[in-house]
Amino acid sequence: MLCSGANLTDVLQYGIDFPMILYLDFSNMTLNTIPIEITKIIKCKKLDLSNNNIHELHTFSELNVWHLEELILSNNSINDLSTLNHDLLFNSKEIKLLNLSSNPITHLGYEEHTLLSSNSLEVLDVSNCQITSLIGPLVLSGLKKLEYLNLSNNPLKFFDGVFSYSLKILNIRNCLINYLGERALSDLKNLEIFDASLNEQLFLKSEIQARSLKTIDVSRCSLRTPNLLGMSELRSAFLNENRIRKLVAYQFINNTKLVHLDLSKNSVEILDPLAFYGMTSLAHLDLSTNMIADVAWETITRTLPSLDTLKMSHNFINSVGPMTSRTLRRLDLHHCWITYVSNDAFARLDRLTELVLADNPLQSLQPGGLSSTNLSALDLSYCRLSHLTAREFLNLPNLTELSLTGNRLVTLRNGTFAKCPKLRLVYMDDNPWRCDCYSVNFAYMAHLVNKTNKNAMTIERMPQCLTPDNVTGMPWQVACRNTLTYGRDNRKNFSMAIGVILILCVSGLTAIFMAVHENIKTRRAMRRRRHLDEYGNPTRGGGLGTGADEYFDEYAAAAESARKLSQLPSYDEAIMLPKPPQQLSGQGRFKRHSCTQTEDAAAMVAAAAAEAVVAAAEAHNRLRQAMSGGRDRGHATAAVGRGGGGSDDWFLSPPPPPPPLPPPGLRVTHL
Template identity: 35%
Template sequence: MVRLSSTLCVLMLISIANGAADFDSGLGDLCYTCVCSADKTSIDCSRRGLTDLPDGFNSQVTKLNLSNNEFNTFPRNLHTFYNLVSLDISGNRLNELPQDALFNLTALEELNLSRNYFESWMSLNPNEAFQPTTSLKTLDLSNNKFKTMGNLANRELIISSSIETLILERCEIDSIHGRSPLSGLSNIKSLKLNSNPLIRIQSIISSTLKSLDVSNCALSTINHNELMYLPSLIYLKMSHNYRLELSSTAYNLFSDSLKYLDISYCNVLQPNLQGFPNLRRAILNHNMIRFLRSNEFVNNTMLEYLDLSYNNIGSLKSDTFRGLTLIKYLDLSWNEIANIPEDTLLEMPSLTQIKLSRNYLTNVGHLKSDSVTVLDMSSCEISSIGQDSLEGLQSLVDLDLSRNLLSHIPDSISSNTLKYLNLNYNRLSFVNNYTFFMLPRLIGLSVIGNRFTTIWRRSYFESNPYLERLDLSDNMWRCDCVDGNMYDFYEYVTLEPSKKEESYNLVCNSPITLIGQTWLEACYFVWNPTEKIPNPEGLIWFITVMIVGLTVCLLLVNCIKRSMHRRLAAIQAERERQVEEARDRLRQLRMRAEQEALCNTPDPRDLIAPPSYDEALSMPKVSASCHSLNETGTGKTKRKRGRRKTKSSGDLLEETERNGDVPVLEDIEISEASNGRRRHRPRREISRYGSHEVAELEQSPGARRRRMSEYNAEYDSPNDDNTTVEVQAELERPLRPRLRRYSNDDIRESDF
């Protein structure tokens, strides 16, 4: 048994694993193309350019988005998603819905087919296609081109017992005719036909319809009995029908169930709401209503919200609002009302908020109401307010008198309930101790943008213990810092814990030297004289600190200077060392160049041109034989001597002596014998050259070097073995290019 139970557990685990693998593999392609949620219950395939649904199915998918693709036909394999709750296939190219398109989608609640190419109701197969979806609640067919809502060959427009919301916005529907298009929708609750060129609404019959939206259409009139076939209608929106008028005859629109009515932005001349006894909210703004009759709303006893703004109402009567016992909000702004009777508000015992702004009221008047808490009379050109104007408003909490022409507030204006008083942007310039004396509950007072110049006093608000906010900015305050009242009022307004205004909002406008400065900036040193006049002890400490600081600064400067001098000296020494090294290298280079020049100096005999024919005739004859220049003049056996191609240092010295001014009588040549011994071989005396040749030889480098060596020999000690050659300035010229040496037998003109 134990083995059997363990085997069953293993098999169950394997099956669960296989099921999970099948679950993942079932949506493999679909989730690869689309975006799947973590639990695989929501799939988003929008904007993928799909023409067909990718392979894959999952019974747990509840939301599928196929919008904005390229579907031409309805997907065939949607029946595998039998737990689907929401399907969005809008923004495609569908023009037909097959009968079995929604087969097996019994859990579907929302279907969006908007922005497709449906042009006929028959292409939807409306009598068969929606019957399998027994749970369908919302059907969106907006932005198609149905043109009409007429029945087709005595067939119902759409048959579905579950659809509650039908959206047909922007479908170019211009007429509704024949039998009711809603007869096949037994549970319809909301119908949206807005933004269609619909001229009339008729033949709309439904016992369950609660909301009808025909706004932004082309309606001009509505028959008085059109709403009688909608016994459950609660919400009716007909706004932005610019030619729509409500009938002013005895046969007005009638609906016992209607509670919300929106007829804004139309051409209504009279409210004509008598046929809606249960109406709770009526919006009639932006119309052409010129006046309100007596007992205009006597049948609307359930009305709670009434908006008549942006009309042309010029007058009211004391009994205009009679019967509105439950109304709480009344908006009469942006009209042309010049006078309001005192008892007008008494007919509305539940009224709490009334807006009268943007009218032509010249005074506050003596309004009476036991319920009004918020009264807006801004921008009404009010120039005066009576001392007892607020006494009739027993529950007034917030009064807005901004942007009027008030130049004076009467003393002791009284209200035991007023908490917020807005007097911004008027022409007020003066208040005193009695101005707010009778406003004991005042919490917030705003006088921004008036003409106050004299600084107020703290005593003005001794009777206002609950005052928390006081807005005083954008006034023309004259700052007198010496006046103790200014400092006292500044502390009262800006200091904690009862801070009433920010200090940066209190700006001086005069005198001219303080324009634009805040009260604190202008009077700081006047209000704090101890901070302006230093005491002796503080001055001594200040001087001491300054001396110590200067001493420290001097020490730092000296240290920096010394370190800079040391650094400059090190840099200079390094620079001198580098210069000296450069000079040594240059000296060595010059000596090497001199040695190379000595080695590369050409034979002077190669540089002397042969004598011309005339010079040769004028030269004296020699007694010795001219067969060889190496012959001696002793008469001994003449021996020829071959010329060596290269010259040693001895040869250079011989040439130097031979080319000098003093004739050489005898020269000793040192040669190497074959046995390694040196022997002295006498040479003959070389005859002198011609006068022009002697002049050239005197200026030859050999003659100059010989004279230099003789000059240096006078100063050399006899113990020195080596001879030091000093390079003269004239030898510092650049080396001449080495000349090619040629033999005497092959003399060229370029050699001279």
């Protein structure tokens, strides 16, 4: 439950079920005493009463905090631990952390009845208090499982004879301790980490005995000599920013397990060749920012068989001699006064991958002086180099990154880095380059920069021209943009851009064409479907489709009638033809005018045929008029409606001509 900064009265009015609370935060509530309402927090594991005005804890005798694990009382007004109810700590079987920091506490107890006592407490924080001393074996004797004691930022002046079997971490950072005796830590049987940094007057007059110690931090103190011989289990030692002036032979002979040693920012002037003898596990050695002038490179590297990183920057070293190591990977020699590097200085560093020689007045390099088969990163920035040739980079087959920033290079010869096939990043900015845009050497340099820095070069790191005067201060690609060197790349980029534009245009036109084509196809299909419904569906009454069928049937019937009428009648048909009235002859008989009768019959047949032809022609005309508005649509529709193949306008052809009428003189003879 978080009630930080709230009013206690308002909080209690909510009717909180305190027995069920696991975390109770009553910080920043200006409390003077412990509220009686929270005496039954039987399940609470963390209670925060920080930033109040509590000055005594006798009321804790009424609290049932048997499951409490963390009690935070920092920044209150507690000035004497005797006011703390000791039964609270002793009877609580699960309490692990007690924070009393930023209280005006002056001591941790002198007599048995005033000492803290707990069988479960692991962390005690009394930092930023007013504790001035911690002396004697009884101070921590009641804290059976204490592992971490924080006394930092106290006016602590004396620390000696403290006893504890369980303490593992002791922090007395930024106190006022000026002396630690030989047995100051000897009774802390399991101490592993000791932080005494920022005790500006502290010095170690004798060897401190701490057999279990693994990490010591005494940085920013006043040590004159690193007395670490009594710490045989030490793994890390931070002795930086002290007043150490020399490292004598066998200085760390007992520290065979030491892995990390920081001696930077001291005043070391004398470095004995055997100073690190016996440090068989040392991997990281930092001697930067000292006053070392002479280094026995061969001896030091041989006596450190596990050395991985060596930092010697900001010293007064003027030369680098041969070294031998099978483990050294990183060597930092930047900002020294190195003017000479021997030919085989790094040749026997089998695993060297990073070499930093920046900010040294080298001026020139010896042929093969940088040879190292595994070297991948080389920093030669601000080394006053005025010329480089291929001989300096003969045996660097794995070099991938090179910095030549801030030198005095005017040009590089063609093929300078021909023996560095893996080179992928070269920094060449801040040099007085001569931009002979049409020269072979400049073309090589430009190609090198473009090839290696394609993805890593920024505007600030682009090489610029110093000469000729008309291009002073211009980046290479600006000064020589019209030359073959950069023109090829520009033309390539322009061609690529044109190609991309053309591809996009063609793709766009193709997409438009396909869209239009699909639209036309869709519209045609819809039109055909609509007209199919109009013309070709015989089940729907009315409409143009039904009319067309009717006209066709009428036309077909008329044509058939005309065909039949144009034929000569058969015998039976002739018998049935009407006969004209007969005239009586003189003998009282009817005359037979067979020829005349035949001609009359033929005339009647011809008249009927003519009428049939006229009817067929009229039907044909009506059919053409009905289909003239949808000729294109009718092609497909008629084909679908009739279910036949072949030509779409087969029914629009003119009707077959009627058979010819018999000649006027033809006589029809009855059989």
